[in-house]
Amino acid sequence: MDTFKPNIGFVAAWYGLSVTAVIFxxxxxxxxxxxxxxxxxxxxxxxxxxxxxxxMEVSEEIQKKDARAKIIEDFFKGYKAPLSDFADEFVSVxxxxxxxxxxxxxxxxxxxxxxRKVIEDSNNPFGYGIYGGAVLKFSSFxxxxxxxxxxxxxxxxxxxxxxxxxxxAKYTPPAVPSGSWAKGVSTFIEELQ
Numbered sequence: 001m002d003t004f005k006p007n008i009g010f011v012a013a014w015y016g017l018s019v020t021a022v023i024f025x026x027x028x029x030x031x032x033x034x035x036x037x038x039x040x041x042x043x044x045x046x047x048x049x050x051x052x053x054x055x056m057e058v059s060e061e062i063q064k065k066d067a068r069a070k071i072i073e074d075f076f077k078g079y080k081a082p083l084s085d086f087a088d089e090f091v092s093v094x095x096x097x098x099x100x101x102x103x104x105x106x107x108x109x110x111x112x113x114x115x116r117k118v119i120e121d122s123n124n125p126f127g128y129g130i131y132g133g134a135v136l137k138f139s140s141f142x143x144x145x146x147x148x149x150x151x152x153x154x155x156x157x158x159x160x161x162x163x164x165x166x167x168x169a170k171y172t173p174p175a176v177p178s179g180s181w182a183k184g185v186s187t188f189i190e191e192l193q
Contacts, residue, residue, distance in 0.1 A: 066091055068101045075105060075192055081114025083125060086141050093149035099157070104149055106164075106188035107171075110181060115141065127172070164189070 069087040076084035083090075083105070094101040104126070105114075111127035112118050118125050122137040126148045129136025138144040152167075161167050164182040168175055175181035 068094075071192060072101075072105050076109075076114045079109065079114050079116075081109070081116055083108055083115040083141065086145060089142050089145045093145050097149045097153035099149060099152060100189070102189045102192040103152065103185075104145060105192060106185045107148075109188045110184040 069091045072090050073084050073087035076082075076087070090104050091101055093099070094104065107127075108114055108125045112125040115125040119130065119135050122130075122135050123141055123144050124130065124136055124138055125141065126144060128144070128148045128151065138147060156162075156167050156170065161170060164185040165179065168179070168182040168185075172181050
């Protein structure tokens with residue numbers, strides 16, 4: 001019986017090639033895993049590869065827009081409330097009467113679900129001037145926002161009633177014992193952050 005005797009040259013060659021292949025694979029893997037950043041050669045580069053025909057100019061002007069209106073709009077849209085169309089009016093009235101821009105939308109959500117539950121033909125999403133059978137009516141939501149914003153400034157804030165809890169005592173006295181109105185308004189104000 002012949003016993004198999006490996007050729008020492010063959011084993012050495014095989015071992016050498018194996019080690020070389022492992023080292024090569026590890027080096028290639030390391031090289032491919034490095035993130036390379038390529039710095040632009042100059043600051044004079046164009047964004048688009050092909051430009052339109054004609055003498056068009058590209059402007060770097062950024063238009064500034066008040067984010068508060070977008071926040072109010074999205075807030076009301078989240079509740080599928082019709083007052084989402086009046087977000088700019090809310091911001092304008094808040095600025096005009098120096099109100100927290102979140103106060104009127106929060107009251108409207110507390111009182112009428114953002115205009116979804118309004119007494120017929122009243123356009124009064126704030127529950128403002130509604131006591132028992134008496135209903136203060138407005139010709140539009142814009143008029144209501146303006147009038148209630150002015151009323152909050154003159155009849156509440158100027159008289160030291162600044163927090164929802166303080167406003168509640170005059171705005172809706174029946175809610176005072178439970179504090180539910182102030183809690184609701186405060187929750188909506190927080191949501192509008």
